[in-house]
Amino acid sequence: MDNLKDRVTIYQVAKAAGVSLATVSRVINKQGSVTASTREKVEKTIAELGYKPSGLAQALATNHTTNIGVIIPSPNYVYIANFLSGITQIAKEKNYNLTLFPTAHSRDEALEMIEKVISSHVDGAIVFDDQLGPDDIKKIASYNVPSIVIDNKVSAEKIGDIRFNYDEALRRFILDYYEKGGVAPMTFLHVHNAGRLLARCERIFVQTHEELNREYKVISCDDSYTRTYGDMMEYFRDHPEARKGVYIGYRDSIAAAIENAATDSGLSVPEDIEVLSLVGTKYSQIVRPKLSTMHIDMAEVGKRAMYMLAELLSKELIDKSAHFNATFVKGGSTK
Amino acid sequence: MDNLKDRVTIYQVAKAAGVSLATVSRVINKQGSVTASTREKVEKTIAELGYKPSGLAQALATNHTTNIGVIIPSPNYVYIANFLSGITQIAKEKNYNLTLFPTAHSRDEALEMIEKVISSHVDGAIVFDDQLGPDDIKKIASYNVPSIVIDNKVSAEKIGDIRFNYDEALRRFILDYYEKGGVAPMTFLHVHNAGRLLARCERIFVQTHEELNREYKVISCDDSYTRTYGDMMEYFRDHPEARKGVYIGYRDSIAAAIENAATDSGLSVPEDIEVLSLVGTKYSQIVRPKLSTMHIDMAEVGKRAMYMLAELLSKELIDKSAHFNATFVKGGSTK
DNA sequence: TTGTAAGCGTTATCAG
DNA sequence: CTGATAACGCTTACAA
Numbered sequence: 001m002d003n004l005k006d007r008v009t010i011y012q013v014a015k016a017a018g019v020s021l022a023t024v025s026r027v028i029n030k031q032g033s034v035t036a037s038t039r040e041k042v043e044k045t046i047a048e049l050g051y052k053p054s055g056l057a058q059a060l061a062t063n064h065t066t067n068i069g070v071i072i073p074s075p076n077y078v079y080i081a082n083f084l085s086g087i088t089q090i091a092k093e094k095n096y097n098l099t100l101f102p103t104a105h106s107r108d109e110a111l112e113m114i115e116k117v118i119s120s121h122v123d124g125a126i127v128f129d130d131q132l133g134p135d136d137i138k139k140i141a142s143y144n145v146p147s148i149v150i151d152n153k154v155s156a157e158k159i160g161d162i163r164f165n166y167d168e169a170l171r172r173f174i175l176d177y178y179e180k181g182g183v184a185p186m187t188f189l190h191v192h193n194a195g196r197l198l199a200r201c202e203r204i205f206v207q208t209h210e211e212l213n214r215e216y217k218v219i220s221c222d223d224s225y226t227r228t229y230g231d232m233m234e235y236f237r238d239h240p241e242a243r244k245g246v247y248i249g250y251r252d253s254i255a256a257a258i259e260n261a262a263t264d265s266g267l268s269v270p271e272d273i274e275v276l277s278l279v280g281t282k283y284s285q286i287v288r289p290k291l292s293t294m295h296i297d298m299a300e301v302g303k304r305a306m307y308m309l310a311e312l313l314s315k316e317l318i319d320k321s322a323h324f325n326a327t328f329v330k331g332g333s334t335k
Numbered sequence: 336m337d338n339l340k341d342r343v344t345i346y347q348v349a350k351a352a353g354v355s356l357a358t359v360s361r362v363i364n365k366q367g368s369v370t371a372s373t374r375e376k377v378e379k380t381i382a383e384l385g386y387k388p389s390g391l392a393q394a395l396a397t398n399h400t401t402n403i404g405v406i407i408p409s410p411n412y413v414y415i416a417n418f419l420s421g422i423t424q425i426a427k428e429k430n431y432n433l434t435l436f437p438t439a440h441s442r443d444e445a446l447e448m449i450e451k452v453i454s455s456h457v458d459g460a461i462v463f464d465d466q467l468g469p470d471d472i473k474k475i476a477s478y479n480v481p482s483i484v485i486d487n488k489v490s491a492e493k494i495g496d497i498r499f500n501y502d503e504a505l506r507r508f509i510l511d512y513y514e515k516g517g518v519a520p521m522t523f524l525h526v527h528n529a530g531r532l533l534a535r536c537e538r539i540f541v542q543t544h545e546e547l548n549r550e551y552k553v554i555s556c557d558d559s560y561t562r563t564y565g566d567m568m569e570y571f572r573d574h575p576e577a578r579k580g581v582y583i584g585y586r587d588s589i590a591a592a593i594e595n596a597a598t599d600s601g602l603s604v605p606e607d608i609e610v611l612s613l614v615g616t617k618y619s620q621i622v623r624p625k626l627s628t629m630h631i632d633m634a635e636v637g638k639r640a641m642y643m644l645a646e647l648l649s650k651e652l653i654d655k656s657a658h659f660n661a662t663f664v665k666g667g668s669t670k
Numbered sequence: 671t672t673g674t675a676a677g678c679g680t681t682a683t684c685a686g
Numbered sequence: 687c688t689g690a691t692a693a694c695g696c697t698t699a700c701a702a
Contacts, residue, residue: 007479007679009678009679009680010679010680011679011680019688019689020688020689020690021679021680021681021689021690022681022682022688022689022690022691023687023688023689025680025681025682026687026688029681032682032687032688033687033688034687034688035687035688038687038688050477050478052450052453052454052478053454053679053680054395054454054456054678054679054680055454055455055456055680056391056394056395056400056456056678056679056680057395057678057679057680057681057694058679058680058681059391059680059694060389060391060392060395060678060679060680060681060693060694060695060696061679061680061681061682061693061694062680062681062682062694063694065391067434074420074423074424075410075416075419075420075423076416076417076420076634078413078416080416081410081411081413081415081416081419082411084410084416085409085410085411088409088410088435088437089409092437092439097434097435097436097451097455098434098435098437099402099432099433099434099435100423100432100433100434100435101432102423102427102433104427115387116432118387119387119388119389119390120390120391120432121389121390121391142385143342143385143387144342225617225620225621226617226620253617253621256621257621260621260623263623282560282561282588283618283621285560285561286560286588286591286592286595286618286621286622287621287622287623288595288598288622288623299411342695344694344695344696345695345696346695346696354672354673355672355673355674356673356674356695356696356697357672357673357674357675357697357698358671358672358673359696360696360697360698361671361672361697363696364697367671367672367698368671368672369671369672370671370672373671373672388695388696389694389695389696391694391695391696392678392694392695392696392697393695393696393697394678394696395678395679395680395694395695395696395697396677396678396695396696396697396698397678397696397697397698398678
């Protein structure tokens with residue numbers, strides 16, 4: 001608990017080196033001018049004492065930590081992990097540390113994390129939580145925490161956003177299917193509380209079908225490979241009429257569950273059943289047939305977010321909005 | 336709430352509520368005694384002003400942040416992401432924030448991150464970096480940062496460790512193969528710089544074979560699915576003698592690359608080629624045939640690490656070492 | 671129950 | 687070039 005008790009302080013260094021606090025501070029910050037000889041002396045005693053400046057005290061004095069807060073659903077999903085990994089790379093490059101505020105897909109928790117972000121005195125934040133609406137985001141803005149918000153349009157002074165666009169690609173995919181003579185209805189796998197991204201895709205799915213005046217199905221599934229695999233096995237067994245058509249899952253695990261369940265039910269993909277994954281990762285490549293996906297490179301999104309934030313923090317962010325368009329990547333799971 | 340505001344301080348709250356700093360502090364910390372009426376008054380003005388205590392200042396005053404530092408290779412790999420996810424869950428439960436110090440598989444960087452951890456004033460640290468040796472870890476100990484170290488034996492006052500044991504399971508797997516009449520040599524896919532865990536497995540692999548006086552192969556591969564898939568396609572094409580036997584990859588992506596390359600080369604798994612993944616994740620289940628793995632649940636490891644650290648921070652950690660034994664999980668990729 | 675004041679470990683502004 | 691000293695925002699004895 002009081003591991004910090006015996007921390008060597010700048011004061012001790014000063015005393016040991018026979019100089020004042022201020023001089024030591026100048027040495028460690030390499031600013032202001034110090035004689036070569038005293039600099040050496042100070043550096044020597046710093047090394048001897050093993051002194052490391054307290055980031056905390058520095059932060060308090062300078063009014064900036066070099067921390068940026070990251071609000072994300074827990075990094076359990078590959079696409080979130082990829083996103084985080086992208087942030088990570090650029091953060092390192094720009095010399096920021098990352099503090100995680102994980103939210104487990106619940107709005108209340110996300111809100112609570114926003115409070116924490118504010119308290120934690122981060123220099124900026126990247127918010128990728130699917131549950132938060134624009135109003136929630138404004139709160140963070142009102143506290144003057146420069147932020148990049150993912151998949152949420154916000155316009156505020158110190159806030160940039162990155163938005164995903166699945167609309168056209170998904171619409172086109174659906175239209176193509178019917179234009180090419182698709183007859184069996186498409187099925188969308190709904191996952192409870194999986195966030196705004198999925199919700200929007202589902203809306204596009206429904207709308208497009210209603211415009212076309214086509215039949216469609218939405219079925220609910222659990223947000224896990226194993227459960228969905230089991231459920232789909234049953235589903236294909238109990239619903240002979242469902243043994244054809246296109247199935248859409250929102251991420252690779254779900255889509256893979258559909259595909260494997262279909263295959264293991266004696267169906268062939270893509271001849272009988274076609275499968276599409278909305279958030280494709282590299283795991284779409286390892287299943288057979290490879291999954292067709294709507295692809296957005298989440299690591300790139302993470303990098304971009306961190307670049308934008310760094311710009312927001314250092315100068316003016318010129319372009320406060322970035323867009324990532326999903327592109328259809330054809331695998332073997334669709335015709 | 337609308338306009339950007341400068342940080343509201345405890346002092347401003349005190350003034351607005353007509354009380355002293357100390358009283359406000361008591362209210363926000365719910366300790367000491369405050370009359371119901373003044374408490375209300377203070378709470379009201381806190382709400383009105385939108386005051387959030389500065390974690391920084393609190394940390395400096397109390398001498399502990401509620402941050403714990405996590406040194407990991409970047410969360411690109413599923414097993415690392417799972418580990419992080421496990422930490423995350425328990426950290427939330429115990430009310431700690433996580434600060435990430437990602438290292439990208441290089442010892443120098445890992446060392447640099449240790450420095451940062453020390454400066455950053457975290458209450459404790461979880462160190463899962465495969466590149467660090469025991470001596471490196473001691474450095475963190477010397478700064479009195481209570482830590483849990485993964486896959487590295489350390490004995491120091493404030494340091495606990497979690498170790499993996501692949502030895503027996505892997506040895507047994509190899510022995511079984513030959514006892515059951517395996518003839519074709521086993522092949523181990525070596526990945527440069529993939530860390531101590533892999534290195535140790537490789538050592539076990541080699542040793543066991545030498546004890547048995549059996550032929551074996553070690554081939555190098557890139558740490559990526561796509562590259563390894565391509566390389567293995569070539570390999571199977573150019574080396575007819577290699578179109579049989581057991582192949583061992585250190586994580587699912589690598590093992591899946593072997594398996595898919597074998598299948599796509601017209602080989603059948605497990606009849607011609609058998610495949611084993613050393614660090615199995617749920618992705619071993621989605622490829623066909625399912626991968627046999629040596630399994631350690633990394634999310635559990637993360638949880639355990641965080642539990643141990645919490646204990647280390649609050650009282651005495653009774654059991655300073657935990658062990659996780661790899662268990663062989665048979666899939667369809669081995670006979 | 672409440673207020674005063676001394677830290678916590680730095681940086682930064684002045685003088686000297 | 688160097689040294690006092692006042693911030694930074696909060697906690698916490700100690701007094702009142």
